[in-house]
Amino acid sequence: MLVPALVGLAFLVLPVVAVLLRTPWAALPHQLARSEVLESLRLSLVSATLATTLCLLLGVPLAWVLARSELRGRGLVRALVTVPLVLPPVVDGVALLLLLGRRGVLGQYLDAWFGISLPFSTAAVVIAEAFVAMPFLVISVEGALRAADRRYDDAAATLGASRWLTFRRVTLPLVAPGVAAGAALSFARALGEFGATITFAGSFPGVTRTMPLSVYLALETDPDAAVVLSVVLLVVSVLVLATLRGRWLSGVPR
Amino acid sequence: MRLHAACTARPRLAQRARATRPARVASAMIGLACALSMAACAGGGSPGPVSSPGAGGPAPAGASPHLSGTVTVFAAASLTGTFTALGHAFEAAHPGTTVRFSFAGSSALAQQILAGAPVDVFAAASPETMALVTGAAPTGREVPVVFARNRLEIAVPAGNPGRVTGLVDLTRPALRVALCAPQVPCGAAAAAVFAAAGLTPAPDTLEQDVKAVLTKVELGEVDAGLVYRTDVIAGGDAVRGIDFPQSSAAVTEDPIVALPDAPNAAAAQAFVDLVRSAQGRAVLAAAGFDVG
Numbered sequence: 454m455l456v457p458a459l460v461g462l463a464f465l466v467l468p469v470v471a472v473l474l475r476t477p478w479a480a481l482p483h484q485l486a487r488s489e490v491l492e493s494l495r496l497s498l499v500s501a502t503l504a505t506t507l508c509l510l511l512g513v514p515l516a517w518v519l520a521r522s523e524l525r526g527r528g529l530v531r532a533l534v535t536v537p538l539v540l541p542p543v544v545d546g547v548a549l550l551l552l553l554g555r556r557g558v559l560g561q562y563l564d565a566w567f568g569i570s571l572p573f574s575t576a577a578v579v580i581a582e583a584f585v586a587m588p589f590l591v592i593s594v595e596g597a598l599r600a601a602d603r604r605y606d607d608a609a610a611t612l613g614a615s616r617w618l619t620f621r622r623v624t625l626p627l628v629a630p631g632v633a634a635g636a637a638l639s640f641a642r643a644l645g646e647f648g649a650t651i652t653f654a655g656s657f658p659g660v661t662r663t664m665p666l667s668v669y670l671a672l673e674t675d676p677d678a679a680v681v682l683s684v685v686l687l688v689v690s691v692l693v694l695a696t697l698r699g700r701w702l703s704g705v706p707r
Numbered sequence: 708m709r710l711h712a713a714c715t716a717r718p719r720l721a722q723r724a725r726a727t728r729p730a731r732v733a734s735a736m737i738g739l740a741c742a743l744s745m746a747a748c749a750g751g752g753s754p755g756p757v758s759s760p761g762a763g764g765p766a767p768a769g770a771s772p773h774l775s776g777t778v779t780v781f782a783a784a785s786l787t788g789t790f791t792a793l794g795h796a797f798e799a800a801h802p803g804t805t806v807r808f809s810f811a812g813s814s815a816l817a818q819q820i821l822a823g824a825p826v827d828v829f830a831a832a833s834p835e836t837m838a839l840v841t842g843a844a845p846t847g848r849e850v851p852v853v854f855a856r857n858r859l860e861i862a863v864p865a866g867n868p869g870r871v872t873g874l875v876d877l878t879r880p881a882l883r884v885a886l887c888a889p890q891v892p893c894g895a896a897a898a899a900v901f902a903a904a905g906l907t908p909a910p911d912t913l914e915q916d917v918k919a920v921l922t923k924v925e926l927g928e929v930d931a932g933l934v935y936r937t938d939v940i941a942g943g944d945a946v947r948g949i950d951f952p953q954s955s956a957a958v959t960e961d962p963i964v965a966l967p968d969a970p971n972a973a974a975a976q977a978f979v980d981l982v983r984s985a986q987g988r989a990v991l992a993a994a995g996f997d998v999g
Contacts, residue, residue, distance in 0.1 A: 555883075556927040572928050573883070573911040655912025655923070656888065662913075670915060674890045 469687065476684050477677050484681040489658055489667070494685065497664040498693075500575060501643040504582035508639045511583075512590040513632065517620070519591070520598035531595075538588045545585055546652025553580070553653075577654035578661050582643035589642055590635035597631020598624070637697050644690050774801040778974040779825060783813040783832035783961065785857070785917075785937060789994045790830070790982075796990075797981055804974055812916075814839070820966070827975035830854075830963040830982070833892060837962045851962035854983050855996035857935045858958050859896055861949040862924045862942065869930025874900065874951045877931055880909045885920045885932040888913040893920070896957035897933045903956035921946065935959070937995035961996075 484490055518524065519531055537545055553560040553571050563569040571577045605627060609619040625632070647665040654661040656670070664686045671679035778797070782790045787810045794806035809816065813831040817839040820826050829851075831837040837851045863871050869882045877884050886908060887894030894913065901908050911929065914920045920932040925945040939948030963982055965975035981987050988998040 550926055550928060554926055554928050570883075651915065651919070652922075655885070656914060657910070657912050666915075670888055670890055673888075673915075 472680060472683055472687070476680050480677060480681055481684070484678060485685065490682065490685065492659050493662050493664050493667045494689065496575070496578070496659065496662065497644055497686070498689070500578045500582055500663060501640055501646075503579045504586055504643040505636055505640045507579065507583040508587045508590045508643075509632070509636060512587045512635070512639075513594055513625075516591045516594035516598060517624075520595045521603075534591050535588050537585050542585055542646065542648025543652050546581060546649035549577075549581060549584060549649065549653040553577075572653060573655045573657065573661060575654075575660055578650055578663060581649040581653045582646045585646055585649050586639035586642040589638040590632075593635030593638060594628060594631050597628035597635075600631075601627045633697065637694050640697070641690055641694055644686070644693075774974045774977055775803045776971050776974065777805045777807055778827045778971055778978050779807045779809070780828040780830070780978060781809050781811075781816040781820060781824070781826050782828075782830040783816070783836075784810050785832055785935065786810065786830055786961070788941065789990050789996070792990050793978075793981055793987055796986065797978055800981075801974070801977070806978065813837075825970050826966055827969040827971050828963065828965055828978050830961060832959060832961055834960055834962055837964065840966070841964060849964060849967045851964035852979075852983065853960045853962050854987070855961040855991045855998055856958050857937055857961065857996055858954040859893075859900055859933050860936045860939050860954065861951060862921060862932045862934045862939050862946050863930065863949060864924055864927040865945055865947060867947060868927070871931045871949060873949070874904050874906060874953055877901075877908045877910075877933070878906050882909070882931060883929040884908065884910045885912050885914055885923045885929040886910040887917055887920060887933070888915060891916060892959070893917040893933070893935065896959065899957035900933070900951075900953045904951075904953040935995075936997075940995040958997075 515534065519527055519534070524530070540548070550557060550572065552558050553563070555561065555564050555570050555572065560571065563571070571580065601624065605623050606619050609623045610616075614622070645665055646663070647669065650661070650663060651666055651669075656662045656666045662670075664682060668679050668682045668686065671682055780790065780794070787808075790808060790810070794808060797806050798804055809819075813833065813836040816829065817831065817836050820829060820840050829837070829840055831840075831851075834851070834853070841849050841851055861871060861874065861877070863869065869876065871877070871882070876882060877886075886897045889895060889898050893916070897908070912923070914923070917934050917938055920929075921934050921938045921942055923929045924932045924934070925942055934942075936948065939946055963979055965972065965979045969975040982991075991998050
């Protein structure tokens with residue numbers, strides 16, 4: 454058991470170690486001081502945070518319906534929820550363009566009625582990230598809801614609490630670790646999102662060019678800069694995730 | 708038989724008399740004759756005539772030039788369609804041969820060749836990339852020749868919703884415009900034409916490669932994009948191309964070479980000859996390349 458576990462860990466960690474070994478550390482401060490780098494780092498953090506918020510607002514209710522309701526065809530719904538996970542991200546981006554693009558199924562009305570055009574905007578980045586990240590949250594929260602003891606909910610209901618009050622004061626606190634884990638996963642996925650973003654939102658400095666897009670573009674001309682940018686993204690994601698999970702999961706009974 | 712002897716002798720002839728124009732013409736004519744005979748041999752043993760662009764005359768009697776085995780061709784991604792078609796033509800003309808392609812960004816291909824990939828033919832999207840492989844001043848058979856040129860065109864969606872007529876429209880902030888990022892070749896070319904026109908573009912997105920720009924035009928997400936002429940043609944009915952005078956400021960050149968240490972040297976040279984033949988030029992011209 455231990456040997457395959459170690460191999461598994463090495464498989465996940467060694468590529469990252471290789472990046473660190475090949476990092477031109479001396480260039481790091483210089484790269485970090487570049488305004489484009491700071492700009493895309495800020496854009497990445499803001500858009501990933503907004504995308505995670507969107508995932509929470511829409512994903513938690515969806516997970517609750519999947520776990521608690523007696524709807525027919527829940528199996529099908531659950532399979533549909535995972536579709537964005539299965540599709541290659543570039544296809545996710547094309548799908549979003551075909552739906553929300555200027556000539557998209559819905560997008561043409563957004564444009565004609567409200568003058569809203571999503572592609573090439575920061576909103577498009579958030580939508581692309583939320584689209585690929587939400588399945589992680591839904592799956593994680595649904596698992597937590599299924600594992601939670603429903604008798605607490607029943608007890609609250611017999612004491613006269615409404616459904617919404619029960620959900621807010623009993624169910625949600627019980628599954629908080631699952632929600633936190635799902636949110637952390639979604640945030641990580643959103644932060645690293647590349648294919649759907651570049652397809653649906655394009656790439657323009659300060660508006661839609663997030664860190665992963667900057668890394669890919671830097672590979673074209675300056676592989677060293679690409680490695681440094683990757684390390685920056687890596688460090689920021691590890692820091693954010695460690696903080697999030699540490700804060701949210703502390704005090705949780707094990 | 709004599710034609711085929713000329714085919715095999717050709718590289719040396721071309722090498723010796725490289726500088727003189729009549730020799731070059733002669734060499735080109737021999738190349739053309741080789742292509743004709745190749746097309747003529749396409750049927751192998753079958754008696755029926757072989758139809759092929761460029762093969763107008765009666766088929767000269769003769770065996771195939773004894774080419775066999777695999778020809779490995781590394782070619783710039785922009786050549787995918789044309790070279791795939793020429794590869795089929797080559798295999799038909801030389802039964803027993805297989806043309807194996809690797810299409811990718813030419814600088815990535817150049818790195819692979821330098822790292823020792825066993826390659827017979829290299830076709831790059833720029834002389835600079837080719838120089839990475841052949842050196843700045845190649846001699847002998849290594850001399851790459853430019854076989855096609857490409858230039859930028861404004862691509863607009865069918866119906867031209869932004870009423871684009873020229874390069875100046877791409878400076879209008881109200882218009883949705885996609886360009887390549889300046890870090891990639893098509894973006895550098897775009898920068899050159901805007902500089903030549905004295906204009907500052909107002910792009911909404913700077914894409915990673917030219918196909919991404921084309922996709923955004925095809926889907927109607929942008930009102931205009933700058934792509935290569937060949938991309939406009941590849942876009943079919945969904946895209947319209949608008950020529951502009953400043954495009955001459957950034958003409959790309961595609962060189963090809965049979966590599967000196969090609970594992971299958973004879974077939975490598977034959978493939979290069981096919982690309983430069985009337986048949987090859989017809990295929991390239993149909994795709995929008997300038998072969999004149």
